[in-house]
Amino acid sequence: MLTEIILNNQEWYVIRDFIYKSTGLYFSDDKKSYIQKRLKIAMDNLQIANFWEYLKRIETDKSALNKLLELITTNETYFFRDIPQLDMFSKDVLPELLIRKANKGDFRLKIWSAGCSTGEEAYTIAIILKERLEYFDDWNIEILGTDISERVLKFAQEAVYIPRSLKDVPEYIKLKYFEYNPADKMYKLKDEIKRLVVFRYLNLYDESKMKLMRNYDVIFCRNVLIYFDEESRRKVVEYFYDALNPGGYIFLGHSESILRITKAFEIVYFDNNIAFRKPIN
Incomplete structure (x- = not known):
C-alpha cells in the first residue's frame, strides 16, 4: 500500500482534466490535496502503485473509474431536504x-x-x-x-436508512411509509x-x-x-x-x-x- 500520493503538476493536470472530460466534474487547484487522498485509496484498492498505470486502468475500465468517482463525490442527503x-x-x-x-x-x-x-x-x-x-x-x-x-x-x-436520514420526516409519515427495526435501529x-x-x-x-x-x-x-x-x-x-x-x-x-x-x-x-x-x- 502507498504511504501517500504527491502528484506533480503534470500528473495533477492530467488526472483533473481526465475527470473533467469524462464527467464534467471540475476540481480547482485548491482541491489537489483532497483528490490526492482519494486517489491513494483508489490505487490501494486496486494494488496499483504507479500513477500512469492507474490512469491507464481508469481510461479502459469503467468500473475502476466509477470507484474513483464514488470517492471524490459527496453523497450527503436526507428525506424532505429543503x-x-x-x-x-x-x-x-x-x-x-x-x-x-x-x-x-x-x-x-x-x-x-x-x-x-x-x-x-x-x-x-x-x-x-x-x-x-x-x-x-x-x-x-x-x-x-x-x-x-x-x-x-x-x-x-x-x-434501508439510518435515523439521521429521516430527521426531517414528519412522524406520521414515518409511521405510514416506513418499518422501524429496533434491533439494528434502521428504517425500511x-x-x-x-x-x-x-x-x-x-x-x-x-x-x-x-x-x-x-x-x-x-x-x-x-x-x-x-x-x-x-x-x-x-x-x-x-x-x-x-x-x-x-x-x-x-x-x-x-x-x-x-x-x-x-x-x-x-x-x-x-x-x-x-x-x-x-x-x-
Missing part, C-alpha cells in the same frame, strides 16, 4: 402542472431526480405524490432516480413507495445518453451542479431543458441559480415563491 422548496413543489407547482395536463387529457407524469445519491430525494417525491394526489391511481406516474455512482444506486434500491421503506421509483446509472455529461432523456414534467437536480464548472454546468442544463416537456419545471439547490446559467427558463410566481419553467409555447 422543506420550503418541497412545499412549493407540493402545494403550488404540482397542482398547476396536474390541472394543465389533465385539461389536455394527458394523465402521464414523469419526474426525474438527477444525481439522486442514495435515493432519499426520489422517494420523498414519491411520498409527496402519494399524499397529494387524491386520484393517484388515475395517473401513469414515472419517477426516475439517476446517479453516477453504482454503489449509491444499489443502496437506494435497498431503501415500504414497498408501496419503493415500487414507484426506478433507479439507474447515468453520467449527466454523457451527451448520447442525455439526448435519450425526454418528456419529463419535473426535474430535480439539487446540489449537483456545484461540482461542475461554468461551461459544463451550462451544457448539462441545456440537456435538462431538452428533456423537459413544454411547461415542465426544474428545481436546483438553494445555493444554485438557474438565472446564472441560462435565460431559457421563465419565472413563475406563486405567492412569495418563484419557480422556473420551460416556456409552454
